[in-house]
Amino acid sequence: MICDKMSMQSNLDCFLQCTTPVVQSQFLPKTEIRNLNRLWHPRERETVEYFTLGNLWNCYDEWSAYGAGVPIVLNNGETLVQYYVPYLSAIQIFTSNSSVNTSREETESGYCETRDFYSDSCSDESESEKLWRWDGCSSEDGGSEQENLCHLNDRLGYLYFQYFERSTPYGRVPLMDKINGLAQRYPGLMSLRSVDLSPASWMAIAWYPIYHIPMGRTIKDLSTCFLTYHTLSSSFQDMDLEDDLERDERKRKEGEGISLPPFGLATYKMQGNVWVSGNCGRDQERLVSLLSVADSWLKQLRVQHHDFDYFSGIRHG
Template sequence: MLIDNKVSMQTTNLESFLDRTTPLAPSQFLSKSEARKLNKLWHPCEREKVDYFVLADLWSSFDEWSAYGAGVPIASEDGQNLIQYFVPYLSAIQIFTSSSSANCLREETDSVSETRDSFSDSFSDESESEKLSRWEGCSSEEGICELDLWHQNDRLGNLYLEYFERSSPYGRVPLTDKISSLAQSHQGLMSLRSVDLSPASWMAIAWYPIYHIPTGRTNRDLQTCFLTYHTLSSSFQGMNMDLNHRPRKTKEGKSISLPPFGLASYKMQGDVWLSDENGLDRERMASLLSVADSWLKQLRVQHHDFNYFMGMRHG
């Protein structure tokens, strides 16, 4: 992946980060017959061409970043041009699918099915509220929680996979390694398409700084860590939910861009990432943080990294 080391005079450091950490997935097109079968609740607008991406291709876009870091060109406060590198880690993910997709995916492995059946049977005598409460609090060593038949919702879909990272940054593995690990028991993490996913499907990526070029005196603000939130569903495809951000231009039909709709940060101690003289970066940060907070509240999700970032900001 070639990186342009120059920072445009019209591009702020925050814009550069958002741009250079936006994943791109190769685009494919549905046949007309397949497009007619799409869930109308999730895809209300009929389009002449419906493009989508396969999750496996999305994860492939993180290969180089996971190995070497994503290079973000920035201008330091003293005017020096730098490339700051960040390594991506999977912070959280929820994948909701349609009933038909869920039925196929339930047959992935006998061990997963047996675990789900025994889990469902053990709570068959509980009330609906007790089951929901227990589901919201359930967890495993991998941080995975699967949804059973009692919590289906036409709009949300069927929860196929949920994962929340709780390890310290030093105990985590890069995103592609974590995805490979989760995919061993959840093959849909590779085979599902964006058109198979409900609008409630999302992921959060934690970006931790590793080094900058050229090396030299350490700038405290270059230690800033970020959380970016991305939708995984085609329902929001083509929508730029951050109206102040100008995403990278892509050739039509070649790739699909997944710009972040939410953002959180901590260890932001200076103005390197708030370099816009008109205060637009600060407004954008506040807006993206508010959207991330609202998203988690709507899904009634406790996102460990988000709570930690907020605690660090206000602690």
């Protein structure tokens, strides 16, 4: 799949547009709007648009199989299409109490299993980080202390599922294969709706270059890998995360789905100036800003994201 390149777009603009999922959406029945979590949806609205996680993954189906085509203009004026393949890098899904209770056994077993994994593989993790990972779990045997911790986490929600990829790029499973495999054990990865998710729910997608057309030579400037961060909750749908508000509004027309542009970005093997030469130098500032936002997000959630550490560590090492 190749997206169109508008004449005024920079290469960075085009990459972000071509890798932004636009998810098929539905409208929440008015009888359900009044039952929304008011901490997560404080604004009164007559209509609420939402998507299911299953429809979100459908956006990545073709990209996962063939790559996402990004038109690029090189410094010499030559144009080509670079293809990038997406992989699931990380995801955390937080739900409300009611969502957790409807799948208590699934949530508890999945979360406790994840906690054990971190205890085994991250022995240097601080006790406060372990406590944070645990305090969102719904447990019948937690006692009053556990209840107090859960009460403090009302705004964050209850952690239904989390996954952090640690394999090398060549050892990773294609995104759709990974999701389909995980969904067999965690069906909420397909059925949960964006209105059911807390504002703390997010995912990161790693994009690796695979080939470009026309082929024939290696271009170092096109070896850059990207890590895009996306929110999953309907709480952010009214926020403009793109610079081009007109383009965002065009995507958000009724029937065209919900756009999930990245709020954060990290890069690896950034060489040359193909990605920073556009927009009169503002793309360089934009990259720095998007990296800073991603870093702040991870710190607020007390998350150690392996890919982010690797991408940013190599750059500054």
